[in-house]
Amino acid sequence: MVAKFDLNDDNVVVVIGTGAGGGVLSNELAQKGVKVVALEAGGRYLPEDYVNDEWESFGQLAWTDPRTTSGDWRVSRDFSGLPAWIVKAVGGATTHWAGASLRIQEHEFKTQTHYGNVEGASLLDWPITLADLEPYYDKAEKKLGVTRTNGIPGLPGNNNYKVFEAGAKKLGYKEVHTGRMAINPVDHDDRMACQQTGFCFQGCKWGAKWSAAYTDIPRGEATGNLEVREHAHVARILHNDQGKVTGVEYFDKDGALQMQKARVVCVAGNSLESPRMLLNSASSMFPDGLANSSGMVGKNYMRHMTGSVYASFDKPVRMWRGTTMAGIIQDEARHDPSRGFVGGYELETLGLGVPFMAAFLDPGAWGRSFTSAMDSYENMAGMWIVGEDMPQESNRVTLNDAVKDKWGLPVANVHFTDHPNDIAMRDHAYRQGKAVYEAVGATRTFPTPPYPSTHNLGTNRMSAKAQDGVVNKWGQSHDIDNLFISDGSQFTTGAAENPTLTIVSLAIRQADRIASEMTRKAL
Amino acid sequence: MTKETNSTTLTRRALLSRAASAGSLAVIGGGFMAAPNASWALTVNVISSHQMATVFQMARDIYPHDQIGDEYYVIAVKGYDNDGAKDMIAEGVAALDASAQAAGFADYVSVGWESDRVKLLTAMEDTGFFQTIRGGLVTGLYNQKAVWPIFGYEGESFSQGGYLDRGFDDINWL
Ligand SMILES: Cc1cc2nc3c(=O)[nH]c(=O)nc-3n(C[C@H](O)[C@H](O)[C@H](O)COP(=O)(O)OP(=O)(O)OC[C@H]3O[C@@H](n4cnc5c(N)ncnc54)[C@H](O)[C@@H]3O)c2cc1C
Numbered sequence: 008m009v010a011k012f013d014l015n016d017d018n019v020v021v022v023i024g025t026g027a028g029g030g031v032l033s034n035e036l037a038q039k040g041v042k043v044v045a046l047e048a049g050g051r052y053l054p055e056d057y058v059n060d061e062w063e064s065f066g067q068l069a070w071t072d073p074r075t076t077s078g079d080w081r082v083s084r085d086f087s088g089l090p091a092w093i094v095k096a097v098g099g100a101t102t103h104w105a106g107a108s109l110r111i112q113e114h115e116f117k118t119q120t121h122y123g124n125v126e127g128a129s130l131l132d133w134p135i136t137l138a139d140l141e142p143y144y145d146k147a148e149k150k151l152g153v154t155r156t157n158g159i160p161g162l163p164g165n166n167n168y169k170v171f172e173a174g175a176k177k178l179g180y181k182e183v184h185t186g187r188m189a190i191n192p193v194d195h196d197d198r199m200a201c202q203q204t205g206f207c208f209q210g211c212k213w214g215a216k217w218s219a220a221y222t223d224i225p226r227g228e229a230t231g232n233l234e235v236r237e238h239a240h241v242a243r244i245l246h247n248d249q250g251k252v253t254g255v256e257y258f259d260k261d262g263a264l265q266m267q268k269a270r271v272v273c274v275a276g277n278s279l280e281s282p283r284m285l286l287n288s289a290s291s292m293f294p295d296g297l298a299n300s301s302g303m304v305g306k307n308y309m310r311h312m313t314g315s316v317y318a319s320f321d322k323p324v325r326m327w328r329g330t331t332m333a334g335i336i337q338d339e340a341r342h343d344p345s346r347g348f349v350g351g352y353e354l355e356t357l358g359l360g361v362p363f364m365a366a367f368l369d370p371g372a373w374g375r376s377f378t379s380a381m382d383s384y385e386n387m388a389g390m391w392i393v394g395e396d397m398p399q400e401s402n403r404v405t406l407n408d409a410v411k412d413k414w415g416l417p418v419a420n421v422h423f424t425d426h427p428n429d430i431a432m433r434d435h436a437y438r439q440g441k442a443v444y445e446a447v448g449a450t451r452t453f454p455t456p457p458y459p460s461t462h463n464l465g466t467n468r469m470s471a472k473a474q475d476g477v478v479n480k481w482g483q484s485h486d487i488d489n490l491f492i493s494d495g496s497q498f499t500t501g502a503a504e505n506p507t508l509t510i511v512s513l514a515i516r517q518a519d520r521i522a523s524e525m526t527r528k529a530l
Numbered sequence: 531m532t533k534e535t536n537s538t539t540l541t542r543r544a545l546l547s548r549a550a551s552a553g554s555l556a557v558i559g560g561g562f563m564a565a566p567n568a569s570w571a572l573t574v575n576v577i578s579s580h581q582m583a584t585v586f587q588m589a590r591d592i593y594p595h596d597q598i599g600d601e602y603y604v605i606a607v608k609g610y611d612n613d614g615a616k617d618m619i620a621e622g623v624a625a626l627d628a629s630a631q632a633a634g635f636a637d638y639v640s641v642g643w644e645s646d647r648v649k650l651l652t653a654m655e656d657t658g659f660f661q662t663i664r665g666g667l668v669t670g671l672y673n674q675k676a677v678w679p680i681f682g683y684e685g686e687s688f689s690q691g692g693y694l695d696r697g698f699d700d701i702n703w704l
């Protein structure tokens with residue numbers, strides 16, 4: 008029984024976006040009896056709809072509304088209109104994600120304390136600790152069915168993993184395994200086991216990989232407390248004279264402007280769209296945008312220090328067969344400044360198909376240096392680097408008034424330049440990645456630059472003090488009590504780990520808080 | 531450029547001799563282009579056959595894969611035969627031919643060695659024309675399902691039940 012709420016029902020919680028943050032929050036609230044209207048800009052696609060073809064799937068699921076870029080990052084040169092590779096669909100980027108599910112390490116919640124003053128970086132300790140989040144990490148790992156937790160075995164290693172593991176062991180790395188993945192190695196939670204089809208980035212056609220699209224969303228709807236409106240693009244969040252938010256304006260599937268009243272609004276549109284919505288909601292009372300008394304909305308954009316290393320061998324690897332990312336080396340994730348940088352990084356297996364390889368191996372490259380690499384595609388292995396990048400206030404999402412989307416709203420401009428610490432860490436990771444493959448006989452290696460961002464973080468960051476960030480430790484805005492941020496933009500700092508398990512944990516925790524505050528009428 | 535100009539200036543004989551000098555170049559005449567071995571054929575309607583032959587040769591030089599037949603490159607570039615592209619193609623090809631002539635060749639397609647053609651391309655690699663042709667090839671060539679097997683890539687596997695029982699972990703040389 009799917010709920011249907013009135014536009015004038017001002018008792019509902021409105022959640023904007025149905026990805027890792029918004030999708031989980033909507034379900035968790037619905038399970039507690041809270042009435043929720045979830046507004047999602049994209050359409051609904053389920054496993055039978057997913058297409059195992061890289062560009063076709065991109066066309067089906069990716070967010071391709073206009074955005075602009077600036078800054079020194081190479082993405083701005085090679086993919087100037089595509090700063091991020093994320094999704095516009097029910098379930099958000101959890102349809103595309105690979106499933107790597109790691110907890111943030113204890114010291115990474117306190118980077119200002121542990122890393123000290125890093126010039127040019129706006130490091131800050133999170134207002135919560137690992138201990139605060141541990142009970143929610145437990146719940147999130149159960150929800151996602153993460154391998155190597157709760158008695159769930161690890162996934163079997165594919166060819167790409169076997170090359171990676173053999174090289175890692177030769178190099179003396181100790182923490183090497185097939186990852187903590189939100190992918191079923193065996194049937195679990197009414198979803199089947201991974202069939203090693205190898206298109207995890209395109210939506211799992213077997214449903215073996217967790218995605219909010221076919222778990223949390225339908226389960227929330229089944230309670231009768233959740234209504235998901237698809238093709239509902241939120242333009243603005245509205246407020247009253249007391250400075251409380253009262254509802255949102257959105258364009259519906261027919262392009263008509265609608266207004267949904269709300270008791271609480273939770274923004275979960277990913278780290279590019281969430282600040283854009285707050286900035287686009289500027290009013291005479293809040294001329295710099297909602298929740299922006301600190302001026303921090305849109306600032307401290309983080310995307311993880313990333314890059315890839317591919318390697319060719321004299322014999323076939325066939326890295327595209329099987330899971331896209333089930334393999335990890337964790338030895339470099341520690342904080343050890345003797346390596347020449349603060350923070351750490353993970354190395355994770357990654358396999359792309361021919362179409363994406365051609366686009367991303369060395370964007371813009373041509374001639375025989377490039378094509379001879381492609382010629383050895385069958386003999387290639389690949390890994391992705393994901394490490395902690397430094398928050399910098401100058402890396403930020405702003406409104407680009409010169410470019411409007413089809414609704415006439417200014418688009419997000421994404422400005423990013425690497426911090427010297429990011430560059431030092433990437434160089435180290437490139438060397439280590441190359442060494443891993445050379446240890447097992449690579450004939451050629453490719454230090455591949457970062458792709459358009461898949462991890463987008465920090466643009467509405469959590470802080471103890473109102474002047475340092477946008478939201479408090481519950482994700483509640485410092486300025487407006489009934490306005491919450493529920494996605495990856497809350498991250499105070501990025502940590503080395505893939506972010507989704509933490510986004511999900513924060514959403515579960517936030518649902519508890521919102522429900523209890525509603526019960527005691529504080530909201 | 532009109533079709534008359536094509537057929538008057540580009541005789542079959544002249545093109546055949548060029549084809550010999552430029553190795554892989556196709557047989558061309560009066561808007562009709564075909565491979566010497568008949569593996570593909572193409573009629574150009576808007577741009578000239580010389581322009582199409584030049585863009586085709588550029589494609590082979592930008593992303594040279596000796597094991598990939600001409601027909602796949604033709605598919606990747608044949609979309610430039612339209613009104614929207616014709617001015618860009620005319621200007622770009624003229625510029626490329628001019629720099630070939632400055633280097634002592636008759637035109638781009640008659641430069642015999644790939645390395646010499648690459649020098650000419652490198653000199654124009656920041657132009658919109660070059661970047662449009664190159665950028666279009668990234669999907670135009672590599673997103674053709676028919677070229678995937680040439681790279682060994684197997685594409686989708688869902689219809690066959692994935693690789694669970696079909697070699698996802700069959701590596702045997704480690
Ligand atoms: C290819 C790929 C692989 C990845 N692999 C991993 C991985 O292995 N591990 C990991 O931890 N993370 C991974 N990620 C990242 C992960 O997907 C994201 O971190 C996570 O989904 C972010 O959650 P979110 O709630 O912040 O936003 P999203 O999941 O992006 O959800 C935001 C939603 O809001 C909607 N929205 C935006 N604006 C509006 C608006 N104005 N009105 C209405 N709706 C709106 C969007 O359409 C979208 O559905 C990957 C991402 C990609 C793209």
Ligand code: SF4
Nearest residue numbers: 201202204205207211
């Ligand atoms: S490899 Fe496994 S998890 Fe990934 S898409 Fe295929 S079946 Fe799903």
